[in-house]
Amino acid sequence: MGNSLSAILLFTCKDRQGLVYSISNFIFKHNGNIIDLDEHVDTEGKIFSIRIVWDMKNFSIPRQELKNSLIPLVKEFDADWKLFFSDEKIRTAVFVSKYEHCLQELLWRMRLEEFPVEIPLIISNHEELKPLADYYKIPFYYFPISKENKSEQEKKQLLLLEENKIDTVVLARYMQILSKEFVDRFRNKIINIHHSFLPAFAGGNPYKQAYERGVKIIGATAHYVTEIIDDGPIIEQDIIRISHRDSLNDLIRKGRDLERFVLARALRYHSEHRVLVRSNKTIIFE
Amino acid sequence: MGNSLSAILLFTCKDRQGLVYSISNFIFKHNGNIIDLDEHVDTEGKIFSIRIVWDMKNFSIPRQELKNSLIPLVKEFDADWKLFFSDEKIRTAVFVSKYEHCLQELLWRMRLEEFPVEIPLIISNHEELKPLADYYKIPFYYFPISKENKSEQEKKQLLLLEENKIDTVVLARYMQILSKEFVDRFRNKIINIHHSFLPAFAGGNPYKQAYERGVKIIGATAHYVTEIIDDGPIIEQDIIRISHRDSLNDLIRKGRDLERFVLARALRYHSEHRVLVRSNKTIIFE
Amino acid sequence: MGNSLSAILLFTCKDRQGLVYSISNFIFKHNGNIIDLDEHVDTEGKIFSIRIVWDMKNFSIPRQELKNSLIPLVKEFDADWKLFFSDEKIRTAVFVSKYEHCLQELLWRMRLEEFPVEIPLIISNHEELKPLADYYKIPFYYFPISKENKSEQEKKQLLLLEENKIDTVVLARYMQILSKEFVDRFRNKIINIHHSFLPAFAGGNPYKQAYERGVKIIGATAHYVTEIIDDGPIIEQDIIRISHRDSLNDLIRKGRDLERFVLARALRYHSEHRVLVRSNKTIIFE
């Protein structure tokens, strides 16, 4: 990564001649040096997608004006786009219930600075994980949830997210379903970890389903949350081999390791702006 | 494996004290030396399962009487059981359509003697793979299939299998559905390779389904065929990672490698008598 | 595992007829029910090895007399053997320097009771990891080490281990070499994690060595410590794929995940008495 400031541009539009030229010309004529470039053309859909990173050291456009300067380029190609800077950390709220493994993994990797994430708050419908939040000195908000208060509590949560300028929400084995309003507010910004190899075993109790079907491999899936449960764009998946010797508890134990690793990788891709969503699929610029 | 003759006993029954003792006592008192033993107790279902292999060199019961000698033991524990000898090859018919990769893999491994399988005949509803059968000097039977003749052709196939004393049928990307009668005749003896990570993407065109869902990993599944399509006991599964760079054709290319390896491993487990089916799941004695 | 007490016997000797019979007869005639049995015959070396677990509920020999009762059997076959009970936790001392990832992983899995381990103390030549020890409420002993005091400090460490009745030592990225005396005191009871795929890249800076050689895969190895550095019996290994995009720092980051998982698996095998050492190799009864 290096220490000097760099700009990260995600840019996607209908494919057409001259796209790389136009973007690299923009960077070159303002004295930028490209550090990383990953480009993909979906030849079926004729869609061009690029992630391009350049050094801002001698760049002739100041940081605060860069967004505006890009507008002509964006208009010319009618692009979806996002611009980031390498010193920005993604303000992330983690939602948990009682299981600690995913939360612990994220907090620990954050402290090691494995990804550009800051976690200003943790929200839970249970109190069990407060000591872990305390150890990492992160405010912990307890929102007990019942059928009656669910909608009201969610409103309070949203307010809290707003006050804390939260950009991204991670559901780290959070055992509540979010409302459509919540999901709409954080479109492609809510990451969930589902403890199966989706689309197999969507819904509740996936390890039990896997155990009963007698599969030889179990999986975990990190995806963006949409209105439809366990159906959003998949960011990352991984698997582990099991055998007839493994009880349901063994599946849960092995699955814990999958869940936390898959979720952590997904958050790294997301926070480093390596993910582009097109229809219901993701492009991961590794 | 070694060269001297050995006996292989698969034995499963309700769990109870003294099972290992009784079986090993039978072997010991007749002067057999145990070479391999793998035992599993399903503590939930209280089911005992064992695969036990012993040297027949100095064994005091002749081979042809062994089956009868085991009957008191079997009755005492009310067991499901099977007895095999290490010099027996499983007479296997391979059913194919146009894809050669699975067939070629099985023929090649057979010639290398990677598993105790002999293939007296290949059956196909197309003529494309005859040259490959010829190269390996295996009779190739062409049964073109239409809606009208399907049932009649299947009868002829069954007759052919009977004449050739076929024990096991492998569907190596055979693009026809077998009738209930056929399946009943070869209960837990028809191995199919499905080109997805079941239960995800059962049915037709699994690679297309996977491509459209945007999964990050694809799989293949070898299973015994039952009345319900893609639902039988799973013998083996494996996966390979894909990315947004992979077109549908890349999925098919990568999947070919999975399919032939997973099918070959399943046939190895089956032919070495390492598979026990309990309800709709398998125990694999590796 | 279940809740009732069980006995675990590891038993290895020259192969010979009647071994399974004699052992299962001993268990059966004293009213024990075998829960798990894994047997292996090394046909080259003619070595028999078994791990056998039985329920102690109705067993007619009391726990405290079991060891003595086994002696005739052991003498008959001239066996190496060990006996354990399922309610015993392995008293383990963890040695660390500055890296926390392995220690944290072990402490967390211990708290989840993923393995029968208790950690009465942590020893370090640095002070950095004391807060983590405090969070888990485990005594932390700081032994700064220089060339001059090394031998003296090790003596104090050994005394401390003795006082705490320590059975097993885990070197969780401990950056000091133990003396021959220390190693002799804990023969096959010191587990080290080496951050390469041994025997490749033994010695210092394995990630740098791997980076410079341009390998496409890196690994980690958990092994028992012997006099010769990075040469003891291997318990577990695993790998992760890298590419030219990965800097040395990326190797270190990816390697951290390998190291902690491989070490945790090795400690699980060790603490559940699933490891037998024969010459310089291990048998893992999975």
Added chain:
Amino acid sequence: MGNSLSAILLFTCKDRQGLVYSISNFIFKHNGNIIDLDEHVDTEGKIFSIRIVWDMKNFSIPRQELKNSLIPLVKEFDADWKLFFSDEKIRTAVFVSKYEHCLQELLWRMRLEEFPVEIPLIISNHEELKPLADYYKIPFYYFPISKENKSEQEKKQLLLLEENKIDTVVLARYMQILSKEFVDRFRNKIINIHHSFLPAFAGGNPYKQAYERGVKIIGATAHYVTEIIDDGPIIEQDIIRISHRDSLNDLIRKGRDLERFVLARALRYHSEHRVLVRSNKTIIFE
């Protein structure tokens, strides 16, 4: 890949501002559309590397003049470079001894057109694999080799390669060491498959070495051949898990599957011009 002709440019030089701009400008101003672009900057060594593919359909420079047209660009940046067209097949000679698994795998993938390779001849120091060559209708040349005739035979082989305009040599388990002259003639164009996870177990009998060391994972490595045995730039590696249950023969059996897959992937990368060699390492543009 698609059907229309495309140009593939590999280009590497000291990193500097404007590189992507200059190359994409060249393509754009001659009316080319970029289909694929993968760029890498080694920030330590300050080395820029790119693989860029563009459609030749409306390109204003004719194919036969393209090489010359690129020279100013190449001179400006003092680059190492290569230019290819998508309809060119790599003329490849396969050298074998007695093992067929690698040869068979390559021939079969070639016939399926998994990679742009044609194999005008097979060379062997044994006669065993002639029938396989015949089945694929490829000329098979038998060069028996002894200490006395080795140098002379190699000269004849080189002549044969020249006559057949061979570009790339694949050593598919060829059990002879090539002379320095041979290696010099095909610098970074001889691909060898070594049956271990290099640098572990270089030299002879790697499976035996692995078996004796008691590793838990074995590997295979495809690399370019240099003067130093098993030391050239690594193109691809892969591994498979083994256990104490695996005999030396099991290692050989499992290793066969590794060897042929790793070699096939390496040949695919090589023939699709996805490999750049820098000092003793490779960049793989996947």
